[in-house]
Amino acid sequence: MGKKTIHVSDFSGTAIQLDDEVVRVVVLEHPDLVAGPVRLDATPVEVEGIDDAALDVAVVEIHDRHGDGEPRRVVLTASEFDAMATDVPMTQLLKTAERVRPPKARKGAERVDYGTIEHAGRPHRGRVTEEEARLVRERLDEVNKRLADAGIRQIDLADPEHAARYGFPTAL
Known part of the structure; x- marks a missing residue:
């Protein structure tokens, strides 16, 4: 076949x-x-x-009090944007305007605090703090349920690496 x-x-x-x-x-x-x-x-x-069929457009960010501090991104035709300049032609305005550096790439979003029940036990490369280890030991069922619900590996006490990482006693 x-x-x-x-x-x-x-x-x-x-x-x-x-x-x-x-x-x-x-x-x-x-x-x-x-x-x-x-x-x-x-x-x-x-x-x-x-x-x-392509359009000449202007893509702009509006930084104002709306949007909880995040800029609004707006796409409009270049001619509509050009018409906003009433004192100096837009071509001249764009040539003389202050240059803006692109935002630096963030190395990651906000730092995750693994010492809280919301994040304790999640896989990460950093060292496990005593607070995270204590939460995992005291609330293992809750931590594993949260991890399973999120589709993340659960903490397995039979795994010597997991036991050592979170301070569980290991069988000899």
Whole structure:
């Protein structure tokens, strides 16, 4: 018995032949995109007009009191944005405006405090504090239930590494 794989265009559902070129389209932003970028496959004919349909846009961040300190990202046509400059043409304004450095990449979100019941027992590379070890020893069932609910490995007392990490007695 043999198997045959048929590739189809995500746009039209038509079959893409083995010798046809497949164009990969990565959707980075879209109002209906909820879980990050996605990949779509298409034929060259299906995407040949995409450059002609492209819009000249301005992408801006608004830093104001709205949004709990987080900037709002707004996309508008370049002509709409240009019209906002009434004193000096936008092209000149953009040439002379103060440069902004891109934000530094954060090395991680906020530091996680593993010495709290919400995070105790979660895998991490740092050393286990006495507070985390005490929480794990005193509330092992609660910690393991939380870990299991989150799909994370549970603490196994039969595992000598886990026992030593959290200060459980080990059998000799």
